[in-house]
Amino acid sequence: MTANTIRQKLEQALKPELIEIVDHSAAHAGHYGNKGGGHYNVTIVSEQFDGKSLVQRHQMIYQILGDMMKEEIHALGINALTPLENSKGN
Template sequence: MVTPEQVKQYIAAGLTCEVLEVSGDGHHFEAIIVAKAFDGLPRIRQHQMVYQVLGERMREEIHALSMKTFSPHEWKNRP
């Protein structure tokens, strides 16, 4: 079973993050991801980048991932 720490490592290996928090129960995970690479991108494209980093793990190891993604500017200015 995959742990939240492993999911965090998978994301960090493919995406430089300023903030990366992952929680979950081994099947369903929640993540908060702040990355400079998200600057100027719509939310859907940000999520696609994370899914791309995770690749086949999304089919084989991770059953569900709910994420909140932000650029550093969005993170700093969030309500």
Template sequence: MENVKQFIQDTLTSELSPVLLEVTDESYMHNVPEGAQSHFKVTVVSEHFTGSRLIARHRQVNGLLSEALEGPVHALALHTFTPQEWEKRGGQATASPACLGGSRLDNR
């Protein structure tokens, strides 16, 4: 998979018809080789989520992106909303936390 971000965007656009879709490659924030395309933050606002619980939404997105999750993607931060939920939040997703250095356990 050459362009993971494009794969995520294309797949979610075609399957969920989102009102809003933001896909951010956050790999640069982590201890990975340059160009790894391994850590993504996805914010998707879609009517398809109406009536679905959060876990069902995440399962749906994970299923749609299974090809990427089996390959290059190591971490996928999902923020899934209905348009009404998004409006209540004022159009803001949660910021990603700073990387703690991969497998280092310095903070014990």
């Protein structure tokens, strides 16, 4: 369910050409410091990343996901690319 919510929020805000979400939560369940949130890796390709630094791209995603970062998401790996970067295989 959380992966679907992540997808919906990112699709609505960033209108990505590509979005892939991998849920690694089962591999991390019960480890030290995890109070129940999931572990996800997101690859997202959006024109809205044009002219933005890597830090700015990550900040955009954290802002979009908002309160989910407090409870539902324990760890989030982000690969945020522009369409040009994606076409070059970066």
